[in-house]
Amino acid sequence: MARILQPTSSNLDDIAAYLQSGEIAAIPTETVYGLAGNALDPRAVAKIFKTKGRPAQNPLIVHIESLEQLSSIADISESAKVLASLFWPGPLTMILRKKSIVSDRVTAGLQTVAVRMPSHPIFRELARRCSFPIAAPSANPFGYVSPTRTEHVQQQLGDQISFILDGGPSEKGLESTIVSLSTPSQPELLRYGSISLDSISVALGIPVIDKVNRVDSGNSGLISPGLMKKHYSPNTPIELFSGAVPEVNSNEVVLHLFWNSDFDPKQLYLSETGTMEEAAQNFYHCLQFLDQKHFNKIYLELPPKGGIGDALRDRMGRAAARG
Ligand code: TXA
Ligand code: MG
Numbered sequence: 001m002a003r004i005l006q007p008t009s010s011n012l013d014d015i016a017a018y019l020q021s022g023e024i025a026a027i028p029t030e031t032v033y034g035l036a037g038n039a040l041d042p043r044a045v046a047k048i049f050k051t052k053g054r055p056a057q058n059p060l061i062v063h064i065e066s067l068e069q070l071s072s073i074a075d076i077s078e079s080a081k082v083l084a085s086l087f088w089p090g091p092l093t094m095i096l097r098k099k100s101i102v103s104d105r106v107t108a109g110l111q112t113v114a115v116r117m118p119s120h121p122i123f124r125e126l127a128r129r130c131s132f133p134i135a136a137p138s139a140n141p142f143g144y145v146s147p148t149r150t151e152h153v154q155q156q157l158g159d160q161i162s163f164i165l166d167g168g169p170s171e172k173g174l175e176s177t178i179v180s181l182s183t184p185s186q187p188e189l190l191r192y193g194s195i196s197l198d199s200i201s202v203a204l205g206i207p208v209i210d211k212v213n214r215v216d217s218g219n220s221g222l223i224s225p226g227l228m229k230k231h232y233s234p235n236t237p238i239e240l241f242s243g244a245v246p247e248v249n250s251n252e253v254v255l256h257l258f259w260n261s262d263f264d265p266k267q268l269y270l271s272e273t274g275t276m277e278e279a280a281q282n283f284y285h286c287l288q289f290l291d292q293k294h295f296n297k298i299y300l301e302l303p304p305k306g307g308i309g310d311a312l313r314d315r316m317g318r319a320a321a322r323g
Contacts, residue, residue, distance in 0.1 A: 002026070002158045004150050004166050007122045015165055016129035024048055026139040026153045027126060028167020029118040031091045031176050031193070032146040032284070033153050034063070034136030035161070039073075045105045045135060051160050053142045059108040061093055061176075062115050063134040065127035073102050073133055074113050077184045079204050086203050089119035091172050091194045095180035106135055112182045122167035138175060145232055145291070145319070148173050148284045155288070173281035174311050179208065192311035194280070212314065231318040232284075234291035234298070238320035242302040251296040255286055257303055276308045283312060287319065 005011040015025055019036060022043040027036045035052060037044030039062045049056060064070050067084060074096035076084075083094060098113035107113050118124070127134060138146040139153045147153045148170040158164075177193030179200055187208045189197045201208045239246070248254055256269040257279050263269070270279035270286060290298050300316050303309035 002154055002161050002164045004154065004164045006166055007125065011165070012122075012126050012129055015126060015163060018163065019044070019130060019134070020132070022047075024051065024161060025163040025165060026147075026150075026157065026161060027123060027134075027136065027165045028120050028170065029063075029123050029136070030120040030171045031118070031174060032148055032170050032172075033139040033150070033164075033167075034134075035139040035157070036063075036134045036136040038130070039063075039106055039133040039135035040101060040103075041132070042103060042105060045103070048135060048137060049105075051157060052137055052140070054137065055142070056105075057108050058137075058142075059110055059114060060106050060135040060137055062102065062106065062113055063123070063127065063136055064115060064117050065124060065130075066117075069133055070115060070117075073099055074115055075099070077181055079181050079184045079187065082203055083179070083181075083200065084117070087195055087200075088117040089124070090117070091119075091176040092116065092200075093176045093178045093191075095178065095182050095190070097182060112180070114178065116176055120167055120171070122165065126165065143231060143233060145234055145284050145287050146175060147288075148281075152284070152288050169281070169285070171281065173283055173285070174308075174315060177311075180211075192314045194277075194308055194311065196307055196310070231321075232315050233319050233321070234287050236291050236295055237297050237322075238316070239297055239299050240302050240316055240320050241299055242304075245301075246299050248297075248299065252299065253290060253293070253295045253297075254299045255290065255301065257301045276303060276312065279303065280308050280312050283315065 022041050024037040024047045037048050093114050093116040095112045102113050140146050150164050150166050153164050172194050177195040178191035180188040188211045197208050258274045259269045259272045270282045303312050
């Protein structure tokens with residue numbers, strides 16, 4: 001079992017020193033919990049891959065706390081400056097050309113690096129105490145549902161790590177939007193998240209190419225879990241529906257998007273207030289909770305397209321994909 005640490009000043013000092021010594025720990029961000037280590041320390045990077053069971057071809061996101069720190073690891077293009085000023089700190093990851101200080105282990109041999117400046121106040125408190133950028137994939141075993149609460153990390157990785165820093169439930173609940181600026185004149189969206197493709201296009205003043213469902217990760221050189229057909233998957237089979245509610249037997253369960261006044265107390269839903277933000281926030285938690293009940297099947301209600309609905313539809317589709 002890992003120890004769950006409250007974010008007191010002395011615990012934050014201790015975790016920063018622990019990471020500095022080449023160790024790894026789970027930490028909160030506003031999207032999902034991350035499995036963090038010093039991005040510039042090969043020992044920490046190796047431990048991250050091993051603990052997650054993550055294939056070496058899958059590059060890590062490097063988290064920063066300031067733009068000065070960013071300039072030490074990546075080339076900052078004009079478009080990167082624009083997006084940073086509008087969306088950072090926040091749930092946006094940019095793919096930029098890397099500097100040589102970032103090792104091939106972190107980027108899986110690519111000449112680009114994924115970077116993000118999280119907004120979670122506890123993350124920022126920790127990062128300010130660290131003299132290094134923080135590599136952190138989502139703190140789940142490779143392919144499983146991402147963690148949005150300390151208990152999820154404890155269940156999934158608690159026997160492999162010593163500390164989980166408690167930052168409460170993740171506010172967004174889905175991983176960051178990923179945009180590639182490796183060719184600045186041709187920005188590409190690689191993963192849906194809370195920040196929409198349209199808002200990035202508007203900010204840059206040029207169209208962003210939606211690559212999310214157009215990259216065949218099997219054939220391209222890069223295997224990107226965010227782009228894999230099956231990912232974020234619980235063990236229970238998932239079926240998606242929209243419109244008519246499926247009839248289920250007692251071994252199956254329906255997870256609705258929004259609460260409705262016709263519901264009896266047994267019906268399950270992602271949002272009580274009827275907002276897509278709240279549905280996204282609760283999605284992984286509900287999935288992990290239901291996965292432990294060992295139903296034969298979980299039916300998920302698909303949100304309509306647009307905005308965060310796109311990110312949620314995307315995660316539901318990957319959770320439901322087989323093999
Ligand atoms: O919200 C998030 O982004 C969370 C929190 C912890 O920050 N992190 C996260 O990391 O979701 P991870 O490792 O689970 O997903 C990172 C995604 C993967 O799909 C990876 O392949 C892609 O980013 N990626 C990393 N570096 C890349 C690069 N240089 N080019 C293209 N894709 C990259
Ligand atoms: Mg992940």
